[in-house]
Amino acid sequence: MKKRRDAVKTKFSLLQRYLLISLMALFLTSIWSYSAFQDIERENRRIVEEAIPIANAASELLRLLLDQELSVRGYTYNQDTLSLEQYEATKRSLSETIHVIRQMEAFHESQIELIKAGDVLTANARRYSGTDYINQFRDVDAAIREDIDNIIQQASIRSDTASSSAKWVIVIVVGLRRARADKAMRRA
Template structure:
């Protein structure tokens, strides 16, 4: 005669079985969260960062060709070739990743690459004119490249919209996996030990999530905000200022002769220089605004509305802060230390302008600062 289980023994057996099954379920759910987070790191963030670099590289290319057309200097030509190489590498990275995202592939293949090819054909024709000695003809077309840049702004906006979709989809997958884990925790809440383990794991996942969010909005090298965070902040600030009729000010700053610095001291020293400059700029701006790495050696500072009218003073404070770093740059004569040129653009309420006009005005002012001898602040207004 087989012994019968008592009611308590049955309850204990059921509890042990439930603990075993829910432990397996819990482990599987948390593993799923880890997999989704890994997909964000391995797929979403790399393609987002690479696609975000396209517009900045095209801007660098435009400035280099424009400078070479005007001055026929080898530094501008070398900067153009380096930017062209970096652009090709970025496109290769996107090619390796965009097959997992059909919409991104459609935008890159159907819109971005044809326009980039047109731009490169135009730049090569400009270089050919200069090499042939047709300087007047080349200078007559010197600003034609801006038309391509303006066309690419719309493509860049589509790319960034798709980047947001990719990030959102990846985040939703993570949230969905997290929701499954939540149901597991509800089931095992009565089991004290398992509940404790679930909470420990949940805290670890939350830290991982916060780290992912921080990583997606900050530049990995310098630690300041990245281009995506800057674009989102500018969008919000622009809407707020249009409603409240407050001023907006944007500073674009570029490390002078940075390509020459890299050629002289190497890329590791260049990275260290970028970090020190970014830290100095961030400290100089403080609570007055937001500092972001705009691309390459270029940074953007978006001032808060109540500090917008002190934009020139803030820009001068930044310029002085970088000089005080005393970073040696022997090849950069006659200063022989790292400096920055800053373009400042202000938008006064009441003018019918767009965000792109503000950025373009700051870019023009930056170009003027460069052409006027570098290590200076140039003012502009969005018209």
């Protein structure tokens, strides 16, 4: 009777070992999965911190450029200081400049100088030339938006790939550990 009890205890101990190994494997898989999902969250945070502010900045630039154009047109037409002050305030808001923005500002400056010099007729004749610069900016804006879309799309693909990999690893490891645990229980 005692011998049988020792045999049961030994088999039970072996079963406990297999279960412990299975639990450890599941624990390690969980840690790996947690790490993979942390990477996914980090990538998503990067999208929010990098891509979305770029989109907001691009939208803000178009608004500011339109505001500048309208302010110069108003100043050209009315020669009022309010339009000139609005232009100057908008100009200060454009801290990051690109080539197209510099061209547009040069045009606006020349318009204001023409008005200050008393050449209102020439300034009025050139009043709608700024539209060409805005059209050039639209191309730049479209390129910026395309880059943003590419960043978001690539990040989404990487996120989906990481998530899919994590799921497959979990399924495979859990399946293998379960098969080993079942095999160990059948032996017991």
